[in-house]
Amino acid sequence: MGTAIVILILAAIVGAIIRSLVKAHKRGEHPACGGDCSHCGGCH
């Protein structure tokens, strides 16, 4: 039971990370770059 809960939490975290990366990508941001690159498109 404990293992299942941990796996669920892990899956949720990984899902949230992937979702945030995809959303950031759509916004024109990239987590590797600290600057506001919404205008630059340098990462795409």
Added chain:
Amino acid sequence: MGIRIALAGNPNCGKTTLFNALTGSNQFVGNWPGVTVEYKEGKYKGDKEVTIVDLPGIYSLSPYTLEEVVSRNYLIDEKPDAIINVIDGTNLERNLYLTTQIVELGIPVVIAINMMDVVEKNGDKIYAKKLSEEIGVPVIEISALKNRGLKEIVDAAVKAGKEANPQSPKHRFDGSVEHALAHIEELCLHNIDDENVQRWYSIKLFERDEKIQEKLGLSSDVIEHIEKDIKSCEKEMDDDSESIITGERYNYIGTIINGCVKKAAKGLTTSDKIDQIVTNRFLALPIFAVVMFIVYYVSVTTVGSWATDWANDGVFGDGWHLFAIGSKAYTEAADEYTANQLIVDGYDLIVEETGAEPTGEFEYPVEDEETAAVEYEKATLDDYEAAKAYVESNEEPDPANYGVWIPGIPVFVEAGLDAINCNDVVKGLILDGIVAGVGAVLGFVPQILVLFIFLAFLEACGYMARVAFIMDRIFRKFGLSGKSFIPMLIGTGCGIPGIMASRTIENDRDRKMTIMTTTFIPCGAKLPFIAMVAGAIFGGAAWVAPSAYFLGIFAIITSGIMLKKTKMFAGDPAPFVMELPAYHWPTVGNVLRSMWERGWSFIKKAGTIILLSTIVVWFCTFFGVVDGAFTMLEEDQIDHSILAAIGKALAWIFIPLGFGDWEATVASITGLVAKENIVGTLAIIYGASGDVYETMRSAFTNASGFAFLAFNLLCAPCFAAMGAIKREMNNTKWFWRAIGYQCGFAWVIGLIIYQVGKVFTGEGFTFGTIFGLAAICCLIYGLVRKDKYNK
């Protein structure tokens, strides 16, 4: 109805500082020109209906540079409701040159004389009211840094924008110029909808601005007709049209300055005095070298190292004593116990090796924790008896029994997982994968923050602008422009904005070469790796971290010299004109904000990309095929892992560089996702065999360790930076050329370091050393060979 206000002005006059102050934004502010390459928008804090647009700094509205094109196109095509022309009050004359052009655009203008605090400190006086009368637009004194006059300037701009009644330029050129302008207007501009901008167009056509001719779609007949008017004026004034306009504008500015500015009589300013030393022909470079040495030494070896040790050993390790209470007592007890244990172990070792007990004084090994150097100390049989009695009657000290002990994150997590009876596979994934990998990267946050504080200070105080000026003198000798150094300065934070900043270089060949070499400078993401190598392989030696920075500069200069001699990059370097801003103490807020922005992006990356990577790396490390079956591996079986298979397939590439094992190979590969991954990957792989630093120390020699460092510093950057290179190159062939060159150059430098370095580190002269020496000869040939293409 919304109002759009554009901030326009010379580079480094404080537009971005004003933009941040007005919008509450956190755009990067640097005390050198060219920080803003593209325009940015933000809402005014005091009224969300007001949009503020920060334009790149420009010296004129002529399309000489990319920034000028971006700013000019925005002002003409987007037509903001009003323009705040930001002027550096300490350099009024040069700043007003742009003003004389902006007021001709037919857009309401308000002038903000910035840096009034510095003007007043210098004892100078600017008569704003008179200046306003002379130019015909409102003039307001401000200090963006001190939040002075900000509301007034926005209110004035909003009022001007709402009234939509553009000023009529007060300046009139010489009679013959005005005559030519009138002809041009009559000939082709009378049907333009916005008659306010007719004058500006006519001046640009008089200057033979091809982009404007194109924009207006003029026929060749009309252009020919205009040419007659221009030539007639040029003949009369005995100069070319562009120079005529420039000269006339400066004459006009001269009359304004005479009436509106009173300079305090004085000798050299403080900035001038500092520059006499800092930019001195002989002292400049040694000073720069010392400054950067101190920056990296303090960041990695002293302050940063103490903090990182606490983060690595405490927060992401076993734990730490709160406020160091009990730490001293525990250390003393642990040292005493270890000293006795070493004597007992030494005695037992002799018995094990010789099969006989020592009969008198004997030697036992003691390993230095920092350097891993083993020294032998002597003990008598009495010492052994006493040590044995101590070890038998005492237990190894537990830090939790001293002071207030806070367990580290891994201890907490492990206890939690044990409490819920978590499966061993999942427990391994969390502890050996995520916590070990992400923890190893996050453990370096203190060092990163200290480095970023230093860099932010050097940038904001104006020193880094001097460095570009100093480097221009050196770069020029090798056919490079100092302008190439600006992207490299920006690249110390992150390579991506550094690569983007190369847009300011007009010469296409220089720009491409700058893109190829910018990422040689170690970015913030490489710092954890540098610190890890310095700590694990070189026992925390102070020279390792600064040498990484200087290796980057060496790589840029040698690449510049060699590439400039090729047909692809031949040509004179572009002239580098840069204003050296006055030195000033940066505000604490600005420095901390800059540090935090960069630091936060590092932390964010650790929580996203690095975390995902550690899961993949853990899976590939602890799963593999044993006896024909795909299974989870024990710690001593990871040689059969997926990662080991990948690493072994590629490790031959790095054999000549001294780190041809699968562990170092896969770390170099995962570093392409994000450079911090090298640390995370090594922590997972080496952590499986025991202490990460100890295992790493045994896996590398000094020569192979430095070759490993050099290769990963100079080879292709992370995928995100590669994306930026691809975009800026705008050509697939050029992109692969850049990546190929970076990897090839890094490999050659790694080869030289290892093969020649091992001769000096006592590993001897081998067959490979000949290849290392041959690589040096090739490098020297590339540097000194005759230049066929540049005269």
